[in-house]
Amino acid sequence: MGLGFTIGFIGVLILFHAAYSTIQYRTLLKITEEEFSGSPLIVVIELTLGLLLCTWAALNVPGKFLCILPDSDENRIVSLPGNLDFMIFNHRGKIFPVEMNERLRH
């Protein structure tokens, strides 16, 4: 995700640079008193590049798609939450000797 943010940031910087170039181009047109017919080609290329980078960032930063099928591997339904109604403590396990030194293993 850090890479996505970096690419998006670079895309936005390229867009700002293109905006600055366009402002300079407009002031040049005002000096020579011509009409604005279209942006210069280099600005169009810059904007396309910035748009592509931002598109890549927009598709990768918000996170992956999660599978919605109920029978896929990562959707194993473990349905009972930590609900005290279903926890039974009065069982035969109380016969086992208590291990005081045993560490919690995950």
Place this chain on the structure above:
Amino acid sequence: MAGHSGSGSSEKKSSNGVNELLTFNAENMQSNMKTIYYSRTFLSIIGGVVAGILGFTGLKGFIFYVLLMAFTSVGLIAKAKFSIHTYFDSWNRVLIDGFLGGLMSFVLFWTFAYDIAHIF
């Protein structure tokens, strides 16, 4: 056993005519919808800035927006690796969902960028 369905992965039945799944994991479905929403909103904003810098006015800008959203849809379908039914329950969600919501952000940033680049 049927009593408590936890706040975790809840299932939901939906049986409209469009989708083929009878039950799916609704929480992941919501998360996927949020992802699409973020992607479309961000690209609407960026598209608005680009349209303003390029100096589009009137209908050209809206056509640019439609093209941009079509491009986004293709990108989202490619991100879902072309198997939509693994991640969503109908095609409409991927193709149509964030369309109008992004339009307002697009117009806002379009006028904003146009003013900055061309008027001031």
